[in-house]
Amino acid sequence: MKIDGRWRRAIEESDDRASIVILDQTRLPYETHWLRLATLDEVAAAIREMRVRGAPLIGVTAAYGVAIALAAGVPLDRAIELLAATRPTAVNLRWALDQMRAQLAAGARAFEAAATIATDEVARSEAIGTHGLPLIRRRAGSPVRVLTHCNAGWLATVDWGTALAPIYKAHEAGIAVHVWVDETRPRNQGLLTAWELAQHGVPHTLIADNAGGHLMQRGEVDLCIVGTDRTTRDGDVCNKIGTYLKALAAHDCGVPFYVAVPSTSIDWRCTDWRTIPIEERAGDEVRSIAGRGGTMQITDGPVANPAFDVTPRRLVTGLVTERGVVAASREALASLFPDLAEPAS
Amino acid sequence: MKIDGRWRRAIEESDDRASIVILDQTRLPYETHWLRLATLDEVAAAIREMRVRGAPLIGVTAAYGVAIALAAGVPLDRAIELLAATRPTAVNLRWALDQMRAQLAAGARAFEAAATIATDEVARSEAIGTHGLPLIRRRAGSPVRVLTHCNAGWLATVDWGTALAPIYKAHEAGIAVHVWVDETRPRNQGLLTAWELAQHGVPHTLIADNAGGHLMQRGEVDLCIVGTDRTTRDGDVCNKIGTYLKALAAHDCGVPFYVAVPSTSIDWRCTDWRTIPIEERAGDEVRSIAGRGGTMQITDGPVANPAFDVTPRRLVTGLVTERGVVAASREALASLFPDLAEPAS
Numbered sequence: 001m002k003i004d005g006r007w008r009r010a011i012e013e014s015d016d017r018a019s020i021v022i023l024d025q026t027r028l029p030y031e032t033h034w035l036r037l038a039t040l041d042e043v044a045a046a047i048r049e050m051r052v053r054g055a056p057l058i059g060v061t062a063a064y065g066v067a068i069a070l071a072a073g074v075p076l077d078r079a080i081e082l083l084a085a086t087r088p089t090a091v092n093l094r095w096a097l098d099q100m101r102a103q104l105a106a107g108a109r110a111f112e113a114a115a116t117i118a119t120d121e122v123a124r125s126e127a128i129g130t131h132g133l134p135l136i137r138r139r140a141g142s143p144v145r146v147l148t149h150c151n152a153g154w155l156a157t158v159d160w161g162t163a164l165a166p167i168y169k170a171h172e173a174g175i176a177v178h179v180w181v182d183e184t185r186p187r188n189q190g191l192l193t194a195w196e197l198a199q200h201g202v203p204h205t206l207i208a209d210n211a212g213g214h215l216m217q218r219g220e221v222d223l224c225i226v227g228t229d230r231t232t233r234d235g236d237v238c239n240k241i242g243t244y245l246k247a248l249a250a251h252d253c254g255v256p257f258y259v260a261v262p263s264t265s266i267d268w269r270c271t272d273w274r275t276i277p278i279e280e281r282a283g284d285e286v287r288s289i290a291g292r293g294g295t296m297q298i299t300d301g302p303v304a305n306p307a308f309d310v311t312p313r314r315l316v317t318g319l320v321t322e323r324g325v326v327a328a329s330r331e332a333l334a335s336l337f338p339d340l341a342e343p344a345s
Numbered sequence: 346m347k348i349d350g351r352w353r354r355a356i357e358e359s360d361d362r363a364s365i366v367i368l369d370q371t372r373l374p375y376e377t378h379w380l381r382l383a384t385l386d387e388v389a390a391a392i393r394e395m396r397v398r399g400a401p402l403i404g405v406t407a408a409y410g411v412a413i414a415l416a417a418g419v420p421l422d423r424a425i426e427l428l429a430a431t432r433p434t435a436v437n438l439r440w441a442l443d444q445m446r447a448q449l450a451a452g453a454r455a456f457e458a459a460a461t462i463a464t465d466e467v468a469r470s471e472a473i474g475t476h477g478l479p480l481i482r483r484r485a486g487s488p489v490r491v492l493t494h495c496n497a498g499w500l501a502t503v504d505w506g507t508a509l510a511p512i513y514k515a516h517e518a519g520i521a522v523h524v525w526v527d528e529t530r531p532r533n534q535g536l537l538t539a540w541e542l543a544q545h546g547v548p549h550t551l552i553a554d555n556a557g558g559h560l561m562q563r564g565e566v567d568l569c570i571v572g573t574d575r576t577t578r579d580g581d582v583c584n585k586i587g588t589y590l591k592a593l594a595a596h597d598c599g600v601p602f603y604v605a606v607p608s609t610s611i612d613w614r615c616t617d618w619r620t621i622p623i624e625e626r627a628g629d630e631v632r633s634i635a636g637r638g639g640t641m642q643i644t645d646g647p648v649a650n651p652a653f654d655v656t657p658r659r660l661v662t663g664l665v666t667e668r669g670v671v672a673a674s675r676e677a678l679a680s681l682f683p684d685l686a687e688p689a690s
Contacts, residue, residue, distance in 0.1 A: 029644070180649075183631070185530060185553040194646050206648045208530040208631055209554045210587025214623070214654035217589065242555025244562065248593040278559070286528070286553055289634045291641035298636040299374070301539050303551045304525075309559035 001154045001161075001168060002200050003032060010057055010155050011064070011118065014038075017111055018071055020064045024051045025155060029195035030292050037061075040069035040079055047086040047093075050187070054156020055229045055265055056121050058087060059096030063117045066100045067110035076104065089238065089279045089308050091230040091267045118158050124262045125160035127322035132166025132225065135258060135318075135325065136175060139222045143176035143203065147212055150182065150240035151189040152227025152260060153196045162260035163225045164193070166320065171202050179204040180221060182212060184240060186285040186305060209242050213249035223256045225320070231259070231266045233341065235313035235328030236273040241306055247315040256317040259328070263321060266333065268342040279307040346499045346506075346513060347545050348377060355402055355500050356409070356463065359383075362456055363416055365409045369396045370500060374540035375637050382406075385414035385424055392431040392438075395532070399501020400574045400610055401466050403432060404441030408462045411445045412455035421449065434583065434624045434653050436575040436612045463503050469607045470505035472667035477511025477570065480603060480663075480670065481520060484567045488521035488548065492557055495527065495585035496534040497572025497605060498541045507605035508570040509538070511665065516547050524549040525566060527557060529585060531630040531650060554587050558594035568601040570665070576604070576611045578686065580658035580673030581618040586651055592660040601662040604673070608666060611678065613687040624652040 001007065012021045019038035026049065027033045035051060037043045043065030046052050052061045062083040069079035080097050087093060096117055103113035136144050152163035160168060170177050179197055181204050184190040190206055197204045207215070215221050224246055230238040237243070237259045250257035270276060286303040288295045313328035326332040334341040346352065357366045364383035371394065372378045380396060382388045388410035391397050397406045407428040414424035425442045432438060441462055448458035481489050497508035505513060515522050524542055526549050529535040535551055542549040552560070560566050569591055575583040582588070582604045595602035615621060631648040633640045658673035671677040679686040 183530065185528065185555060188643060191644055194644060198646060204647065206631060206644055206646055208586065208650070210530060210585075210590065210654075211649065211651055213589040213593070214586055214651050215649075217654065240555075241553065241559055244558040245555065245590040245594060248558070248597055249590060252593055286551060289636065289641065289643065291634065291643040293641060296634065296636035296638065296641045298533060298634065299536055299539060299551060301543060301551060302549065304556065304560075305553070306556055306559050309555075309562065 001159060001196060004199070009159050011052065011060055011158055013115065019068060022046060022052050022061065023155070025053055025192060026051050029191050038068065039072065040065055040074055040082065043068060044082050044086050047083070054151060055090035055092040055227070056125070056157040056162065056262055058090055059092035059264060060118045060121050060158055062093055063096045063100050063114040066097065067114045070110045076101070087279065088277045089229050092264045095264045121157055122159045124264070124322040125157045125162060125165050128162055128260050128262065128320050129160050129165030129169040131322070131324050132258070132260065132320040133169040133173065135223065135320070136166055136170040136177060141222050143178040144170070145178050145180065145220060145222045147180040147215070147221045147224045147246065148182065148193060149226045149243050149246055150184045151192040153193055155192050155196055156227065162262055163227045164196070165260065166225060167202060168200065171200070177202060180212065180215060181206045182209050182242065182246070183207065184242065185209055188290065189240070212246050216249045216253040216255050221255050223258060224250050225258045225260060228259050228261050228265050229308055230270070230276055231261050231319070232270040232273050233266065233268045233333060234330045235316060235319060235333060237311045237316060238273065238276050238308050239311065241309050244309040244311045247311040251315045257315060258318050258320055259316055261319040261321050263337055263340055266337070266340070268340060273310045273312065276310060281305045281307045346504060346541060349544070354504050356397065356405055356503055358460065364413060367391060367397050367406065368500065370398055370537060371396050374536050383413065384417065385410055385419055385427065388413060389427050389431050392428070399496060400435035400437040400572070401470070401502040401507065401607060403435055404437035404609060405463045405466050405503055407438055408441045408445050408459040411442065412459045415455045421446070432624065433622045434574050437609045440609045466502055467504045469609070469667040470502045470507060470510050473507055473605050473607065473665050474505050474510030474514035476667070476669050477603070477605065477665040478514040478518065480568065480665070481511055481515040481522060486567050488523040489515070490523050490525065490565060490567045492525040492560070492566045492569045492591065493527065493538060494571045494588050494591055495529045496537040498538055500537050500541055501572065507607055508572045509541070510605065511570060512547060513545065516545070522547060525557065525560060526551045527554050527587065527591070528552065529587065530554055533635065534585070557591050561594045561598040561600050566600050568603060569595050570603045570605060573604050573606050573610050574653060575615070575621055576606050576664070577615040577618050578611065578613045578678060579675045580661060580664060580678060582656045582661060583618065583621050583653050584656065586654050589654040589656045592656040596660045602660060603663050603665055604661055606664040606666050608682055608685055611682070611685070613685060618655045618657065621655065626650045626652045
C-alpha cells in the first residue's frame with residue numbers, strides 16, 4: 001500500500017537478490033527506516049525483536065531467511081531450527097518453513113521459492129479484501145464504523161493486510177469508512193495501524209484498549225474485524241492479547257465480529273485451543289512504552305506479559321478467508337479447504 | 346494506609362486549619378509530593394487536573410473546597426457551582442456539596458462539616474473492607490488472586506479504599522492475596538494501585554488492560570473487585586473505562602465480579618444507565634503517556650477518550666457496601682438503604 005504516496009511492500013528483495021529489505025517496525029510510526037537483512041542471524045533477530053511482525057509477514061521473512069542462509073552455506077536444518085524458534089505462537093512461521101523445505105526438495109531455487117511464498121501471501125491478502133468488502137458495503141452507515149485490534153494491515157502481511165484488506169478495498173471502492181483503532185498495549189501496534197491508514201488516507205481514530213466496549217454499547221461500532229495468529233481447525237482464533245475482550249463486547253452488543261483468516265494461519269492439527277502455546281514476552285514491554293523520542297519506563301515493579309489470547313468460535317460471526325466468508329466451525333473450514341484439512345482424528 | 350511505613354491519608358488538614366494538603370497524584374508513583382491547597386481556585390484546579398481523583402476523594406476535597414472558599418468570603422453558591430463543574434461523572438462530588446450545604450444551613454462550621462465528611466468517608470471505606478473480607482477469605486486459593494481495574498484504593502478515597510479495602514483487610518488478617526493490577530490506560534491509574542499495594546506490602550502484578558480476559562480464561566483469577574463512580578438505583582455500575590470488558594470476561598469465565606459501592610456513589614434518581622453523562626476527556630491523555638521523567642507523546646493523530654463505561658447489573662455478582670454485600674438490584678439496594686432510597690417513580 002502507499003507510503004508518502006508511493007506503493008511499497010513491507011518486505012522487498014534487494015537488487016542483489018541475496019538479501020532483503022524490511023521496513024523496521026520498531027521505529028514506526030516515528031521513523032520510516034528500511035533495514036537490509038543479509039545473514040541468517042540478522043533475519044532471526046529481526047523476527048525475534050519484532051522489527052518484522054504479524055503472522056503472515058513473519059512467515060515470508062523466515063522463508064527469505066532460509067534462502068539467505070543457504071546462499072551462505074548454512075545447512076537447511078540449522079536454518080529452519082533457528083528460524084522456527086524465533087516466535088512460538090504464529091503458525092504461519094512453521095507453515096512457511098515447511099513450504100520452503102518442500103519446494104527445495106522439489107528442486108526449486110531458494111530465493112525463487114521465497115518469492116513465490118511472498119507473492120502467494122499478497123494474493124491471499126487481496127482475496128481476503130475482496131471477500132470481506134461486501135461485509136462493509138452492506139452496512140447502512142456513512143461512514144461504516146469498523147473497530148480493529150492490533151495491526152493486521154499490510155505491515156503485518158506484505159501488502160493489503162488481512163483485517164485491513166476489506167477496509168482498503170472499501171476505501172478504494174469509494175465507500176466511506178471510519179476505523180476505531182485499538183492502541184494495543186503493551187506494544188501499541190495500533191499506532192502502526194493508525195500510521196498505515198493515515199498513509200493511505202483512510203479516516204480513523206485511535207482509542208485506548210479500554211474504550212471499545214463502551215463504543216459498542218453506545219452503538220458507535222458497525223462491525224469488528226481482527227486478524228489471527230493461529231486458527232484452530234474448529235474456528236477458534238488465537239490473536240493478540242485483548243481480542244477476546246472485544247469479541248465478548250461485540251457479542252454482548254450485537255455487533256458482528258469477523259476474523260480475517262488466511263488459510264496459512266489454520267492449525268489443522270489443533271483440536272483444543274487450550275493447548276495453543278501462549279507466548280509470554282519480556283516484562284520490559286509492560287514496564288516501558290515506546291514513543292516519539294525513545295522508550296520511557298513507567299514502572300520497575302512486577303509485571304506479566306502474555307501476548308495472545310483465544311477467542312472461542314462461539315463469539316465469532318464469520319471467518320473471512322481467501323476463498324470466501326464462512327462460519328467459524330470445523331465443517332465450514334473443512335469444506336472450504338478440503339485440500340488442506342486433515343482428516344478428523 | 347502506609348507510605349514508607351507511616352500511616353497517612355490521601356487528604357489531610359493543614360495545621361492552620363485554613364487549607365488542606367493533598368498527595369499530588371499526577372506525580373505518583375514517581376514522586377511523593379504533598380501539595381497545599383489554600384484557595385477555591387486551587388482546589389477546583391486540583392480536582393480538574395486529577396491531582397486528586399477517585400470519586401470519594403473528589404467529594405471530600407470539594408467539601409474542603411467549600412470551607413476554604415467561605416473562609417475567603419466567596420459566596421456559597423459560587424463555590425458550589427465552580428466545584429460541581431470540575432468533573433461530570435462521579436456522583437459523590439454532588440453528594441458532598443449537597444451535604445455541605447445542608448450542614449451549613451443547620452449551623453455547622455464549614456471546616457468541621459468537611460472534616461465530618463472525611464471521617465465518614467473513612468468509616469464507609471473501612472466498613473466496605475470488613476464486609477468484603479469474607480469474599481476473599483472463603484476462596485480456596487493460596488494466594489487468593491484478585492483482579493482490579495483502575496485505582497479504587499486509599500488514594501481514591503481518604504483511607505482504606507473501596508475495591509482495595511477488602512484486600513487490605515485480608516492482608517491485615519494474614520490471608521495470602523495476590524492482586525492482578527490493570528494498567529488502566531490512558532491515565533495508568535493502575536500504577537497508583539501498584540504503588541499503594543507495594544507501599545503496604547501486598548503482592549501484586551501489573552498487567553496490560555488487554556491481559557485480564559486471558560488470565561480469567563486460564564483460571565488464574567479467583568475474583569474481581571472494582572470501584573464505581575456512579576451506581577444506579579438498580580445496581581448498574583458506571584466505572585473507569587474498560588471495567589465493562591472485565592465484567593464480560595468474568596461472566597464468561599465464571600469468575601465472581603464484585604463492585605465496592607459506598608452509598609455515596611448511588612444515584613437514586615438514575616433510572617436508566619444510558620442517561621449517565623460519560624466524561625470525554627482531553628485527547629492528549631491518549632496521545633501521551635506519563636512515566637518516569639515526564640510525559641511522552643506517542644501520536645499526534647486523531648484520538649477519542651471516553652473516561653467511563655457502564656457495567657450492567659446482570660454482569661455483577663454482588664455490591665459490597667458499607668452495610669453489607671447485596672445483589673445488584675433495585676430491591677436489594679432499597680432494602681439495605683431505606684433511609685436513602687427515593688420512592689420509585
